[in-house]
Amino acid sequence: MDLGWLGSGSLFAWSAWRLLFTSYVASARPAGTQLPENLAVAAVVYVAAVAAGAVMLSALVRPSGSVTAPGAVNTSVRDGTSA
DSSP states (O other), rough: OHHHHHHHHHHHHHHHHHHHHHHHHHHOOOOTTTSSSHHHHHHHHHHHHHHHHHHHHHHHHHHOOOOOOOOOOOOOOOTTTOO
16 A cells, blocks of 8 residues: 555656656757657656556545444344434
8 A cells, every 4th residue: 555655646746747847848948958858758658647646546545445343233224224
């Protein structure tokens, strides 16, 4: 679980930071800057990584089902209402 949190957080945060940087460089086009990557491809990859990190986070946060304490007493009656 801890590795899942770490993975989703780093994937989301690192890619979001890189997406902002890539967007800035694409719009500003600083003189004399030689880019190591194709900006369009990089933007698509970073958007996909941000989305994947968000999906991983939502999967980790979502409860997996009803959990009852060991030894808990079921207080429902036959018709499904609580007593």
